[in-house]
Amino acid sequence: MSGNDRLKWMILLTVIIGTFLGRLDQTIVSLAVPKIMDDFSITTSDAGWISTAYILANAVFVPIWGKLGDTRGRKLVYLWGFIIFIVGSILAGFAWDLGSMIIFRIIQAVASSADYPTAMAILTITFKDRKERGRALGIWSSAFAASAVFGPLIGGPLIDNFGWRSVFLINLPIGIVGIIMALNYIPESVSDRRSEDFDWYGAISLGTALALLVLGLDRGYDWGWTSLPIIASFLMSAVFFYIFYLIDSRHPEPIIDFRYLRIPSFVHSLGNNFMVFMCMMGVIFLIPIFDQTFLGYSATETGLQFIPFACFMITGALFGSSFIGKVQARYVIATSTFLAAVGVYLFIGLDPRSSTWDVIIPFSVMALGMGFGMAQRTVTITSLVPPEEIGSASAVLALVRNIAGAFGIALFTTILNNSIEDNIIALSTYSSIYLQTPSAMKTVTGLITLDAQILSYHTIFVVAAVMLVGASVLALLIGSKDDKRGEQKVSAGMQFSN
Numbered sequence: 207m208s209g210n211d212r213l214k215w216m217i218l219l220t221v222i223i224g225t226f227l228g229r230l231d232q233t234i235v236s237l238a239v240p241k242i243m244d245d246f247s248i249t250t251s252d253a254g255w256i257s258t259a260y261i262l263a264n265a266v267f268v269p270i271w272g273k274l275g276d277t278r279g280r281k282l283v284y285l286w287g288f289i290i291f292i293v294g295s296i297l298a299g300f301a302w303d304l305g306s307m308i309i310f311r312i313i314q315a316v317a318s319s320a321d322y323p324t325a326m327a328i329l330t331i332t333f334k335d336r337k338e339r340g341r342a343l344g345i346w347s348s349a350f351a352a353s354a355v356f357g358p359l360i361g362g363p364l365i366d367n368f369g370w371r372s373v374f375l376i377n378l379p380i381g382i383v384g385i386i387m388a389l390n391y392i393p394e395s396v397s398d399r400r401s402e403d404f405d406w407y408g409a410i411s412l413g414t415a416l417a418l419l420v421l422g423l424d425r426g427y428d429w430g431w432t433s434l435p436i437i438a439s440f441l442m443s444a445v446f447f448y449i450f451y452l453i454d455s456r457h458p459e460p461i462i463d464f465r466y467l468r469i470p471s472f473v474h475s476l477g478n479n480f481m482v483f484m485c486m487m488g489v490i491f492l493i494p495i496f497d498q499t500f501l502g503y504s505a506t507e508t509g510l511q512f513i514p515f516a517c518f519m520i521t522g523a524l525f526g527s528s529f530i531g532k533v534q535a536r537y538v539i540a541t542s543t544f545l546a547a548v549g550v551y552l553f554i555g556l557d558p559r560s561s562t563w564d565v566i567i568p569f570s571v572m573a574l575g576m577g578f579g580m581a582q583r584t585v586t587i588t589s590l591v592p593p594e595e596i597g598s599a600s601a602v603l604a605l606v607r608n609i610a611g612a613f614g615i616a617l618f619t620t621i622l623n624n625s626i627e628d629n630i631i632a633l634s635t636y637s638s639i640y641l642q643t644p645s646a647m648k649t650v651t652g653l654i655t656l657d658a659q660i661l662s663y664h665t666i667f668v669v670a671a672v673m674l675v676g677a678s679v680l681a682l683l684i685g686s687k688d689d690k691r692g693e694q695k696v697s698a699g700m701q702f703s704n
Contacts, residue, residue, distance in 0.1 A: 214332050214338075215342075216387070216391045217328065217329070217391050217393075218329065218332075218342050218345065218346060220388050220391050220392060221284075221321075221328060221392075222345070222346055222349045223384040223387065224284070224288055224321045224325060224388070225322070225325055225346065225349045225353075227291070227377060227380055227381060228291065228318035228321045228353075229349065229353035230356060230357050230360070231295070231314065231318065232260065233353060233357025233361070234357040234360060234361035234364075234373045235361075235373055238361065238373045239253050239256060239257075241369070241370040242256065242307070242370055245370070246303055246304050246307070248304050252304055253304075255308055256307055256308065257424075258420075258421070258424045258425065259311050259312050259315070260311045261315070261420055261608075261612060262312075262315075262417050262420050262421060262424075263311075263312045263315035263316050263319070264315040264316075264318060264319045264608060265416045265420050265605065265608045265612070266319075266412075266413035266416050267316050267319040267413070268319045268322060268323060268601050268604045268605050268608065269323075269409075269412060269462060269601040269605055270319075270409045270412075270413070270461065270601075271283055271287065271319055271320040271323055271324065271601070272322075272323030272324070272327075272601025272602075272604070273405070273409075273459070273461050273601065275320075275323060275324040275327055276327070277459065279394050279395070280324045280328050280392075280394070280395050281328070281392045281393065283320050283324050284320060284321070284324040284325065284328065284388060284392065285385065285389070286317075286320065287317045287320025287321055287324070288317070288320075288388060290313065290316065290317035291317035291318050291377070291381065292377060292381035292382070292385075293317075294310055294313035294316075294317055295314060295374045295381070296374070296375065296377075296378060297310040297313065298311060298313075298314060298374040299372075299374035300371070319604075322600065322601070322604040323604055325346065326343070326346075326600035326604075327395070328392060328395065329342050329343060329346060330343075330600075331395050332393075336585070336589075337527075337528075337530050339530075339588075340527040340530030340581040340582070340584075341524070341530070341581065343527070343580075343581045343584040343585060344523035344526060344527035344581030345520075345524065345527075347523055347577075347580040347581065347584060356516070359510070359512075359513075360376075361373055364376060405453070405454065405457045405460055405461050407453050408450055408454045408457055408461045409461055411446050411449045411450040411453060412446075412447075412450045414446045415443050415444075415445075415446035415447040415449075416443075416609075418440070418442050418446065419439070419440070419443040419609065420608075420609070420612050421439050422436050422439035422443065423609075423612045423613055423615075423616040424612060424616065425439075426616050426620070427616065427619055431620065451464065461601075463595065466590065466591060466599065466602075470684075471586060471683075471684045471685055472587065472590050475539075475583060475586045475587055475590075475681075475684055476587070476602070476603070476606050477677070477680050478539060478543060478680050478681045478684070479583055479603060479606055479610070480606050480607075480609070480610040481543075481673055481674065481676065481680070482546065482576060482579075482674065482677055483606075483607045483611055483614065484611070484613055484617070484673070485546070485670040485673055485674050485677075486572075486576055486611075486614070487611035487614040487615055488614035488615055488617065488618035488666070488670060489550060489553070489572070489618075489666075489670060491618070491619075492618060492622070492663070492666060493511075493553075496556065496663055497511065499659075500557075500659070501558065501565075503562075511562060511565050511566055511569065512569075514566050514569060515569045515570065515572075516573070517570075517573075518569075518571075518574040518577065519573040519574070521574065521577065522542075522573065522574040522575065522576065522577025522580070523577040523578070523580045523581055525578060526538060526542060526577065526578035526579055526580060526581055527582075530581060530582065530585060535582045535585065535586045535684055535685060536683070536684035536685045537682075538578070538579055538582045539583055539586070539681040539684060540678045541578065541579070541678075542575050542576065542577075542579025542580075542681075543575065543576075543674055543675075543678035543681055544575070544674070544675065545571065545574060545578065546571075546572050546575030546576045546674050547575070547671045547672075547674035547675045547678065548571055548575070549568050549569070549570070549571030549573070549574070549575055550572055550670045550674060551671040552567065552571060553568045553663075553667040554667045554668060556660070556663065556664075557660050558656070558660070579681075584603070586684060587599055587600070587602075587603050588600065618666050618669075621662075621666060621669060622662050622663065622665075622666055623662075625661070625665045625666075626658050626662045629659075629662055630654060630658040633654045633657055633658055634654055
């Protein structure tokens with residue numbers, strides 16, 4: 207391996223550390239919430255803001271960091287994001303009450319959101335060869351799955367042995383290694399169309415719209431989907447999105463270039479990404495609850511089930527990246543999504559008598575399918591825009607995936623709870639009880655509730671599988687004949703604006 211090749215792969219390893227650390231923080235902190243609740247004497251509803259604040263801030267700043275990376279320097283933005291994240295982690299480790307914790311989590315989230323768009327742009331610039339780039343992006347994308355798995359595995363022992371503050375302070379030594387590697391290996395790069403005219407009004411309006419949207423999705427079930435605060439959140443979000451559109455459709459350096467929506471493949475690829483990440487995050491959120499509620503597994507035992515998920519996700523990503531340049535992206539993405547649908551559908555066999563293999567096998571099939579198309583999904587987005595806009599396009603992809611994750615958890619949780627209520631009514635209506643003693647009634651009530659809950663989980667898996675099949679069909683539209691016309695219009699528009 208030549209020195210140049212070695213440098214490229216060291217750059218990949220460097221951004222993987224940053225991505226892994228940022229995403230690990232999201233999963234590992236959830237394990238610490240019960241201990242934080244005890245120390246701060248707060249309720250479950252109050253503790254929910256520890257996660258909500260992080261999600262809101264992360265969603266808001268992703269597109270802003272992406273544009274700043276393109277115009278001010280990707281290495282500069284990446285390093286500042288890393289440094290601020292470490293500072294926020296240390297502060298969170300010494301938080302003294304809920305208010306201070308929320309503020310420090312927001313600092314963490316703002317910094318963490320710099321990683322995704324800048325890392326993708328750095329890798330796209332570093333790996334010029336399409337096949338190598340696909341392999342690199344596939345490996346990098348698998349860090350997301352790995353972080354979801356290792357969060358419970360690392361977090362449990364840390365919390366049990368060193369307390370909840372250790373899940374924040376552990377970021378310091380890992381972060382220092384990441385910063386040193388970034389300083390030594392990552393070269394600076396900026397857009398060829400660098401401009402000092404940053405779209406601050408667009409950033410503010412987009413940030414406000416996203417904050418209101420994510421707030422509504424995250425708090426919808428707790429506050430009630432038809433409650434005034436939630437309806438107001440969605441309505442005001444729509445208003446600010448429209449304001450953002452009016453601003454960015456006229457700005458010379460927009461945060462999101464709406465001209466790319468004229469390219470069918472760009473839209474179809476974003477649609478597929480949204481559906482895939484929505485279903486993946488929804489299932490990943492619900493399976494641990496099923497494990498611990500109905501199968502009696504501990505948090506550690508549940509976490510161990512995610513190891514095959516990570517292994518098959520990485521394997522799928524590596525295998526799928528080898529098809530770049532050999533097979534059209536739409537066929538790989540469609541196959542990947544359909545295989546994920548099969549994996550999700552296999553979960554309908556779960557019941558209280560299920561073994562750990564009944565969870566691992568569907569999980570592995572789902573992970574293999576999703577990983578198989580990961581690189582192609584990323585490469586498709588970045589290949590449709592000029593190099594100077596990679597950071598912005600990457601930010602759009604990250605934004606779609608973030609919103610999809612929040613939407614998936616909100617949607618499937620709502621479907622689950624509504625389905626449980628409907629199933630209890632249906633089962634009670636059609637059940638006959640011959641022994642009316644208190645103990646018999648208590649047993650029957652428990653069995654009806656249990657059966658209703660299991661059937662509701664089955665409903666979730668069927669809905670998710672159907673959605674993924676639809677996303678697979680959508681993927682077949684990527685690379686349509688209309689793309690060339692769309693790309694030509696976008697190129698002409700960009701030349702005119704320059």
